[in-house]
Structures are given as structure tokens and as C-alpha cells.
Amino acid sequence: MTFHHVIKIAQNFIYKHMKLNDKSADQYSYHSFFNDITEKLDIIVMEHDLNNEIAGLSIKDAQGNFSISYQKTHHKYRQNFTKCHELGHFLLEHKGSVFTYSKDNTPQELEANIFASILLAPDIVLLGKIVYYKKTFQELLSELEMSRDALHIRLKQFLNYHTTLHDDEIILIIQSYLTRKAPDDIIYAIKQAEKSIIEEYQAVTIQPIDFIDRFLKQNNIVTSVDVKELADKHFIENIKQVFPNIVSDFYFDYGKTLYYIYQPDNTTATQARQSAKNAHFNMVFLNLKIE
Ligand SMILES: [Zn+2]
Numbered sequence: 001m002t003f004h005h006v007i008k009i010a011q012n013f014i015y016k017h018m019k020l021n022d023k024s025a026d027q028y029s030y031h032s033f034f035n036d037i038t039e040k041l042d043i044i045v046m047e048h049d050l051n052n053e054i055a056g057l058s059i060k061d062a063q064g065n066f067s068i069s070y071q072k073t074h075h076k077y078r079q080n081f082t083k084c085h086e087l088g089h090f091l092l093e094h095k096g097s098v099f100t101y102s103k104d105n106t107p108q109e110l111e112a113n114i115f116a117s118i119l120l121a122p123d124i125v126l127l128g129k130i131v132y133y134k135k136t137f138q139e140l141l142s143e144l145e146m147s148r149d150a151l152h153i154r155l156k157q158f159l160n161y162h163t164t165l166h167d168d169e170i171i172l173i174i175q176s177y178l179t180r181k182a183p184d185d186i187i188y189a190i191k192q193a194e195k196s197i198i199e200e201y202q203a204v205t206i207q208p209i210d211f212i213d214r215f216l217k218q219n220n221i222v223t224s225v226d227v228k229e230l231a232d233k234h235f236i237e238n239i240k241q242v243f244p245n246i247v248s249d250f251y252f253d254y255g256k257t258l259y260y261i262y263q264p265d266n267t268t269a270t271q272a273r274q275s276a277k278n279a280h281f282n283m284v285f286l287n288l289k290i291e
Contacts, residue, residue, distance in 0.1 A: 006092065006111045007161065010118040013037070013091060015204035018124075020214050025128025029145070030084060030119050038068070043090065045083065047072040056082035056101035058089050066090060077147040081116050088115030117154040120146050124201045126158055131190050137178045152178075155186075162193035212239060212261070216246070220267040223279045224259040231259050251276040254284050 017023070017033045038045050048057065048069040055078065058068045068086040070079045082101055089099045092115060094108045103109075121144050129135040135143065141151055152174060159170045173189055176182035190197075208229045215222040224230040230239075236248050239261065246261045251273065258280040262272035 001092065001107070001111055003111075003114055006114045007118060009092060010088075010115045011122065011200060012204055014119060014122045015124070015201055016206060016210065018122075019204065019206055020210055025125045026133055028122065028125045029143075030080065033119065034083060034087060037087070037091070041066060041090070043068055043087070045069070049073065054100055056086045058086040058099045060090075060097045062097075075147070077141075077145055077150070080120060080145050081147065081150050084116035084119040085112045087119070088112035091115065114157070117150060117157065120144055120150065121154050121158075123158065123162070123197045126155075127190055127194060127197045131187050131194065134183075134187070136180060136183065159186075159189055162197065163189055165189060208235070209239070209242060212243070216243065216261075216263055219275070221260055221262040221272050221275050223276060224257075225279050225283050230261060231257070236261065247272075249273070249276070251280045253280060256280070256284050258283055 014033055017036060018028065021032065021036075023032065037043075042065070044065070044067040046067070046069045048054070049072045050057075054071060055074060056068070056070045058066070060066055068083060068090075070082040070086070074082070085101060086099065089096075089108065089112050092108075092111055094112070096108075099108075099112075121140075125144075129140060129143070137151070140146075141148060144151065146154070155174050155177075156167075156170055159165060159173065160167070163170075165173070170189075173185045177186040208227045211227050212222050215226050222230065229235040230248075236259075240246060240248075243261075243263075245263060245265060247264050247269070248259070248261045249269075249272070250260065251258045258276055260272065260276045260279070262269075262275075267275075
């Protein structure tokens with residue numbers, strides 16, 4: 001896998017999450033994504049107190065259960081990096097069943113490191129915080145909960161990827177940012193890449209199924225006002241393959257139909273119908289979203 005490929009996969013996961021959860025660059029924290037995806041994939045996350053050399057460990061057992069653990073005694077920022085690194089092994093679909101965090105420069109270890117550093121500080125977040133909010137290096141450390149070394153490496157990689165600057169120029173720019181001697185140099189450098197960073201963010205699109213997943217979690221019900229594809233019975237059949245428990249129904253009045261699906265485990269048919277009726281009223285009389 002090329003690094004470019006790793007970057008694309010990481011961005012795709014993170015930007016999707018940001019868009020679905022309305023997270024702006026300034027509110028971003030990896031925790032929200034990490035908790036969401038580990039819950040969704042049923043990955044158990046825990047501390048361990050093994051040999052101190054083992055910063056992190058992830059296991060895919062014979063039954064297909066996933067777990068991630070990280071060293072209890074390490075600093076919180078180091079634990080953050082470890083957790084993201086281990087998650088990287090799963091999301092990059094690395095072959096193997098046990099991954100220990102190691103300093104080996106195997107391709108999989110390097111890929112998991114790149115994945116982790118992007119998850120802690122996505123490109124669009126660095127653009128927002130450094131260029132628009134004029135945050136200092138020290139503010140970035142505490143907001144992104146990264147170690148000094150991890151942020152330093154991340155900025156180097158970020159400028160390397162987005163600009164044509166030479167390595168020695170990049171090191172000087174980061175140094176001037178860190179010491180606040182010439183903090184505008186990094187802003188100037190990132191500005192050259194502003195357009196392409198934003199384009200990469202915009203290029204990540206959200207599928208109707210992603211919205212359904214989010215609305216079901218939030219409200220237990222999704223209507224055709226939220227996701228217009230719900231009016232299509234073939235689409236509903238496909239959705240039922242992914243969410244086998246859902247019930248689909250419709251509400252018809254004033255010559256207009258509202259289609260909806262709901263989770264019967266979390267809401268009754270009567271509650272769902274009442275929500276659908278309200279949404280239908282809004283659709284017909286307040287003219288929301290669809291004509
Ligand atoms: Zn690893």
C-alpha cells in the first residue's frame with residue numbers, strides 16, 4: 001500500500017465522520033471518531049499492564065472478535081497515539097491476527113503510524129486551526145492531545161505531502177512555528193495548499209446508508225424527508241439486508257406519502273407513527289426539503 005493510499009483511506013473515514021456529525025475543524029477530537037467506530041465494529045478497547053515495552057496490542061481472534069489494548073502506565077497523549085495506531089491495523093485491513101506496537105519499520109507499522117497521525121490531526125483540522133484560528137504549536141498539542149514529537153512528525157509529513165518545499169525548509173518552518181519566532185511562515189506554507197486540502201475534504205461524499213445509520217442511532221426513525229431514497233422499495237429491500245430488524249411503513253394524507261423506517265427494539269409502532277405523522281405534517285404544510 002502506498003502512503004498516498006493510506007492517507008486517502010484515513011481521510012475518507014475521518015471526513016465522513018466529521019460530515020455526518022457536523023464536526024467543525026475547531027471542535028475536532030479523535031475521541032468521537034474512535035468511540036464511534038470501535039462501537040460500530042464491536043472492537044473491545046482496554047488498558048493493559050504487561051511488559052512496559054508493549055505500548056499497544058491488537059488482536060483478531062479465531063471467532064472474529066477484535067480487541068485493542070494500550071499500556072496503562074503511559075502518558076495519556078502516548079496512549080492516544082497507540083490507540084489510533086492499533087485501530088489503523090484494523091481499518092487498513094492489515095493481514096495477521098496479533099499486532100504489537102513495535103518500533104520495527106515494517107510497512108504495516110509505518111502505515112499504522114501514518115494512519116494514527118492523520119486521525120489525531122486531519123489535514124482539514126490543521127488548516128483550520130493553524131491558518132484560520134492562528135493557534136500556536138502549544139495550543140495544538142493540548143487541543144489535539146498529541147505529544148510534541150508526534151505533532152512535529154505530523155506537521156513535517158503534512159507539509160511534505162501538500163507543498164513542494166524541501167525537507168530542510170520544512171524543518172525551519174516548523175522550528176519557527178514552535179519557537180514563535182516566525183509563526184506566519186507556516187501559515188503562508190499551508191495557504192499554498194488550502195485549495196487542495198478543501199477539495200479533498202469536499203470530495204468525500206456521504207451515502208444514504210450512512211445517513212440512515214446516523215438517524216436510526218439518533219432518533220430510532222428515518223423518514224423519506226431525511227433520506228429521499230426511502231420512497232423506493234428496492235432501496236428499502238437493500239437497507240433491510242444491512243439492518244435486518246428495521247420495520248418499514250408509510251403515512252399517507254392530503255394526497256402525499258411519507259415513507260419511514262424504524263427500529264422496533266427502541267421505539268413502538270405507535271411512537272414511530274406519531275413521529276412520521278409530525279414529519280408528514282411538516283413536509284406538507286411547511287414545505288420542508290421536498291415539494
Ligand atoms: Zn503496530
